[in-house]
Amino acid sequence: MLFELLISLIIGATLIGVGVHFIPVGGAPAALSTSAGIPTGAPMITMGMGITGVLSAAMMLDQPYYVMIVSGAVGSMIMISVTMLFSNLVHIYGVGVPPSSSNFEKDPITGFEQEDYVSPGTKGHGIPTISFISGLIGSFLGGIGGSIAFTSIYSILSTNLHNSMITNGTIATIFSLLLFFIVAVMASYNIRGTIQGFHDEKFKQKILPGTISCLLIAAVLSLFYVLIIWGLING
Amino acid sequence: MDILLNMMLVAFMGLIAIIAGMFEDLESDVASTSNPNSQVQLAPEIGNLHKLFNRAISGEPLLVGTMATISGTVAYVLFTLEYPVILVLLLSSLVATMIQVVWSASSYMGRITSQALYNQPLFLDVLKKHLPVIAAFAFITLFSITTLSYIMTYLLNPAVPITLPVVTMLMGITLGSIGSAVGDIHYGAEKLYQNYEFGSGTPVSVNGNIATKSALGSRSSIDVVKFCSKFGGPMTGLCFSIIIFLNFWIYLVFGKIGGLIAGLIIVLSFLIFNTLIERKARLKYGKYEKK
Numbered sequence: 001m002l003f004e005l006l007i008s009l010i011i012g013a014t015l016i017g018v019g020v021h022f023i024p025v026g027g028a029p030a031a032l033s034t035s036a037g038i039p040t041g042a043p044m045i046t047m048g049m050g051i052t053g054v055l056s057a058a059m060m061l062d063q064p065y066y067v068m069i070v071s072g073a074v075g076s077m078i079m080i081s082v083t084m085l086f087s088n089l090v091h092i093y094g095v096g097v098p099p100s101s102s103n104f105e106k107d108p109i110t111g112f113e114q115e116d117y118v119s120p121g122t123k124g125h126g127i128p129t130i131s132f133i134s135g136l137i138g139s140f141l142g143g144i145g146g147s148i149a150f151t152s153i154y155s156i157l158s159t160n161l162h163n164s165m166i167t168n169g170t171i172a173t174i175f176s177l178l179l180f181f182i183v184a185v186m187a188s189y190n191i192r193g194t195i196q197g198f199h200d201e202k203f204k205q206k207i208l209p210g211t212i213s214c215l216l217i218a219a220v221l222s223l224f225y226v227l228i229i230w231g232l233i234n235g
Numbered sequence: 236m237d238i239l240l241n242m243m244l245v246a247f248m249g250l251i252a253i254i255a256g257m258f259e260d261l262e263s264d265v266a267s268t269s270n271p272n273s274q275v276q277l278a279p280e281i282g283n284l285h286k287l288f289n290r291a292i293s294g295e296p297l298l299v300g301t302m303a304t305i306s307g308t309v310a311y312v313l314f315t316l317e318y319p320v321i322l323v324l325l326l327s328s329l330v331a332t333m334i335q336v337v338w339s340a341s342s343y344m345g346r347i348t349s350q351a352l353y354n355q356p357l358f359l360d361v362l363k364k365h366l367p368v369i370a371a372f373a374f375i376t377l378f379s380i381t382t383l384s385y386i387m388t389y390l391l392n393p394a395v396p397i398t399l400p401v402v403t404m405l406m407g408i409t410l411g412s413i414g415s416a417v418g419d420i421h422y423g424a425e426k427l428y429q430n431y432e433f434g435s436g437t438p439v440s441v442n443g444n445i446a447t448k449s450a451l452g453s454r455s456s457i458d459v460v461k462f463c464s465k466f467g468g469p470m471t472g473l474c475f476s477i478i479i480f481l482n483f484w485i486y487l488v489f490g491k492i493g494g495l496i497a498g499l500i501i502v503l504s505f506l507i508f509n510t511l512i513e514r515k516a517r518l519k520y521g522k523y524e525k526k
Contacts, residue, residue: 078478
């Protein structure tokens with residue numbers, strides 16, 4: 001039982017870590033239209049995304065586990081897609097720049113040339129379609145990871161402890177959110193600065209060490225989690 | 236009847252979320268909280284002395300999250316003491332607002348005094364003029380977040396199975412991350428660099444060279460908030476509202492499994508809409524001329 005929890009936590013945390021790499025993050029320069037991507041730090045947007053996913057999963061407590069997990073992914077995807085869309089709207093109508101990035105020459109989905117539409121002296125602005133799709137994939141993975149963690153913690157608590165649904169739900173929410181906090185910071189240290197999704201050259205360099213380090217940190221974290229939950233149940 | 240009540244509540248939550256999002260972004264603009272804060276901090280170092288408010292307690296999500304948690308915790312305690320709902324919501328937001336104002340004042344003074352090396356003066360009129368605005372906006376934001384969380388945890392049926400302080404924390408962090416990802420662009424890329432031509436990103440070479448003069452005298456952050464309230468703020472509000480509304484609405488209307496499919500379809504339609512506006516912007520604005 002605890003072993004299952006350990007495995008699902010490792011899978012969940014690793015998925016979150018891999019998901020963060022897919023999200024096109026521009027950091028503070030993107031808020032000045034100096035760089036393309038979502039204009040905030042990777043941990044910040046990942047927390048927002050993870051929370052929406054966990055909240056969606058928490059609304060599905062009476063459903064089978066696979067529905068809870070998918071609903072977490074859908075919640076995260078809704079959050080990230082609306083945020084990216086509005087970010088682009090503000091870029092286009094508020095700043096007057098078309099979404100483009102100098103990290104790649106051509107958008108493989110829409111075929112839009114990038115370099116000519118990047119304003120001089122900058123690395124791009126806004127979120128081009130390919131980065132948008134990458135963000136959706138990232139939020140899907142992150143949402144799935146977060147809701148796997150939430151679901152596994154909630155199920156083990158609800159079968160072993162005689163707490164109310166609200167108490168178990170709250171404990172599971174806090175635990176699964178902490179995973180997002182730690183793994184997202186780890187992944188963003190690996191990204192170092194900005195990344196424009198899976199079509200970016202940087203992604204290919206960063207994804208393998210990122211995945212391995214996320215797996216390692218996930219293993220250590222999950223071990224601590226299992227200890228804490230074992231203590232909660234048997235303490 | 237249940238579904239009708241739930242629909243009304245979800246619509247009301249969407250409405251409150253607009254207000255929360257809008258004022259959260261404006262509060263971060265008037266206090267230069269989030270990402271563009273780096274430019275306000277950099278300006279005196281390259282000789283641009285300014286009268287903008289400068290505060291960065293932490294990243295925007297964590298600040299709003301913390302304040303909302305304080306508000307939610309106070310509300311939870313007052314609820315257990317069986318105070319009336321409106322009074323609880325008002326009092327809890329007031330307590331959190333007071334803490335935020337104290338932090339803002341100390342953060343402003345600390346940040347500006349650290350720039351004494353570059354001859355940046357600490358203006359008491361800036362402090363006096365901006366703190367009431369910060370307090371007002373923070374109060375509206377925190378009141379809206381606490382009300383939103385109250386509806387989620389106590390009125391919705393089925394309610395969110397999480398306690399009130401944790402829900403306020405979740406809402407605060409989400410709102411903060413949306414505020415810094417959407418509204419800040421209008422402040423950072425447009426208002427701070429209004430001395431440069433519209434329709435261009437900010438080159439790294441001009442970083443820190445922000446507009447410090449307004450139509451009449453020095454620019455203050457009140458001018459900034461007037462500008463941002465016309466586009467950046469409302470867009471943030473709308474963004475947060477759509478997220479909150481959709482996350483509940485799809486399951487109410489289409490059922491649990493149908494809601495998941497509807498959610499995916501909605502996400503795909505956002506992708507298509509995004510591509511359309513990207514295409515439109517490219518056709519309308521054209522290519523940049525190489526210098």
